[in-house]
Amino acid sequence: MINYTEKIPNNVDLGRDRVLQRALEHWQPAYMGWWYDMGPNESHNYEVYLRTAISVEPDGWAQFDYVKMPEYRWGIFLQPRDEKREVNFGIHKGQPAWQEVPGEYRSTLRRVIVTQGDTEPASVEQQRMLGTSCPSMYDLRNIFQVNVEEGRHLWAMVYLLHRYFGRDGREEAESLLARRSGDADNPRILGAFNEPTPDWLAFYMFTFFTDRDGKFQLCALAESGFDPLARTCRFMLTEEAHHMFVGETGVSRIIQRTCEVMKENKVEDPSDVRALGVIDLPTIQKYLNFHYSVTLDLYGSDVSSNAANYYTSGLKGRFRETKLEDDHVLTDAEYPVSEVVGGKIISKNAPTLTALNERLRDDYIDEIADGVGRWQRVIDITGIPFRLTLPHKGFHREIGNFAGHLISPDGQVLSEEAWKNHELEWLPNPKDHAYVQSLMSGRVVEPGKFANWIAPPARGINNQPLNFEYVRFN
Numbered sequence: 384m385i386n387y388t389e390k391i392p393n394n395v396d397l398g399r400d401r402v403l404q405r406a407l408e409h410w411q412p413a414y415m416g417w418w419y420d421m422g423p424n425e426s427h428n429y430e431v432y433l434r435t436a437i438s439v440e441p442d443g444w445a446q447f448d449y450v451k452m453p454e455y456r457w458g459i460f461l462q463p464r465d466e467k468r469e470v471n472f473g474i475h476k477g478q479p480a481w482q483e484v485p486g487e488y489r490s491t492l493r494r495v496i497v498t499q500g501d502t503e504p505a506s507v508e509q510q511r512m513l514g515t516s517c518p519s520m521y522d523l524r525n526i527f528q529v530n531v532e533e534g535r536h537l538w539a540m541v542y543l544l545h546r547y548f549g550r551d552g553r554e555e556a557e558s559l560l561a562r563r564s565g566d567a568d569n570p571r572i573l574g575a576f577n578e579p580t581p582d583w584l585a586f587y588m589f590t591f592f593t594d595r596d597g598k599f600q601l602c603a604l605a606e607s608g609f610d611p612l613a614r615t616c617r618f619m620l621t622e623e624a625h626h627m628f629v630g631e632t633g634v635s636r637i638i639q640r641t642c643e644v645m646k647e648n649k650v651e652d653p654s655d656v657r658a659l660g661v662i663d664l665p666t667i668q669k670y671l672n673f674h675y676s677v678t679l680d681l682y683g684s685d686v687s688s689n690a691a692n693y694y695t696s697g698l699k700g701r702f703r704e705t706k707l708e709d710d711h712v713l714t715d716a717e718y719p720v721s722e723v724v725g726g727k728i729i730s731k732n733a734p735t736l737t738a739l740n741e742r743l744r745d746d747y748i749d750e751i752a753d754g755v756g757r758w759q760r761v762i763d764i765t766g767i768p769f770r771l772t773l774p775h776k777g778f779h780r781e782i783g784n785f786a787g788h789l790i791s792p793d794g795q796v797l798s799e800e801a802w803k804n805h806e807l808e809w810l811p812n813p814k815d816h817a818y819v820q821s822l823m824s825g826r827v828v829e830p831g832k833f834a835n836w837i838a839p840p841a842r843g844i845n846n847q848p849l850n851f852e853y854v855r856f857n
């Protein structure tokens with residue numbers, strides 16, 4: 384039998400928790416089976432310079448070393464408990480935070496945890512083929528880092544299911560390994576996690592946009608009155624920051640490279656830009672439009688009684704709940720929500736409680752806008768007159784008040800015909816995908832070398848040089 388306390392770094396006293404150990408005895412081998420099948424393609428013998436979470440100390444939590452990914456020590460870490468912590472919102476506000484699952488919220492909480500947990504292995508599945516087309520060893524190491532940490536996030540949610548939900552928790556933990564991204568019969572739970580991530584531009588966009596949805600969901604769950612969930616999510620957020628860094632800098636480096644090549648060769652027309660082997664800016668804008676709109680759907684319906692229930696019962700808070708100055712009960716408050724009425728988009732007030740999805744989406748949009756502003760500065764520095772824009776939040780939506788309406792990026796309600804006339808300019812079309820794919824037909828893995836379509840990063844990982852051997856292929 385495996386010595387789980389040695390293999391699994393943890394701060395949950397796993398060595399003394401027989402129930403948890405027994406649950407993991409079944410689940411851990413199934414997880415390894417999943418990793419071998421659905422983890423990064425052909426990577427199992429590589430030694431990768433990875434960080435591993437080994438504690439929750441703010442400056443000592445991560446250890447960097449070469450690891451074969453199947454031997455990665457997926458650990459279980461919760462932020463240390465604050466004995467005085469209370470439920471900070473909803474009808475239980477002021478009660479001591481719950482250390483066990485309140486019976487009346489059991490199935491709701493389980494669903495919240497399963498929905499979050501399902502996204503973690505999904506993204507590993509979506510990204511599993513990208514190693515074969517990486518633009519550098521540095522980037523290859525980064526995608527593997529993201530993948531093993533999404534694996535650890537799955538562990539984090541499975542820990543909660545095993546520790547607090549008994550038999551149905553164990554069944555849910557198994558189902559998390561059974562669903563597959565994009566599978567027709569047994570797909571992942573949320574739409575964006577069933578979309579393919581076919582190339583590295585899509586990967587960077589995904590980690591910028593969709594991992595940031597993960598951040599906002601984790602932030603809302605980190606406010607939960609169910610203390611173990613709050614503490615688990617707090618620690619996951621430390622790792623999430625790197626994923627968004629990979630996305631933001633990845634797109635930024637692509638933009639930088641494109642602009643450099645445009646300047647050097649004095650070209651502006653997208654077909655001339657493509658002829659030089661870099662990704663033209665309009666294609667980057669289309670990818671942005673796609674990933675942004677698909678991710679906005681993850682927040683759910685603009686008006687939602689589920690969202691109200693999660694909040695009122697103290698299970699899921701708002702972004703930075705305890706920093707907000709209001710009554711944290713919200714029974715009388717209102718919040719603006721958009722609607723399409725008679726071919727126009729109008730804003731209407733809804734009870735804040737039912738509009739909490741929309742509010743979280745708006746908080747997310749603020750942060751996204753800042754990031755897109757930083758990309759814009761990369762373009763502006765070169766003097767190229769191109770503006771990256773965030774489309775209207777109703778653009779290309781399938782969930783909520785905009786579903787079933789055709790909205791242009793600048794917020795016009797369109798007829799089907801008008802939409803069809805422009806769709807190929809607004810979203811990546813098969814030709815765009817084929818072009819981006821054509822740039823990424825092979826991998827670049829000589830230390831210090833980068834593919835032509837992307838600039839090197841400003842610095843290496845963990846103060847290592849850019850030509851460091853981040854991956855040993857064996």
Ligand SMILES: [Fe+2]
Pocket residue numbers: 503532533536597623
């Ligand atoms: Fe994650």
Ligand SMILES: [Fe+2]
Pocket residue numbers: 533594597623626
């Ligand atoms: Fe992530």
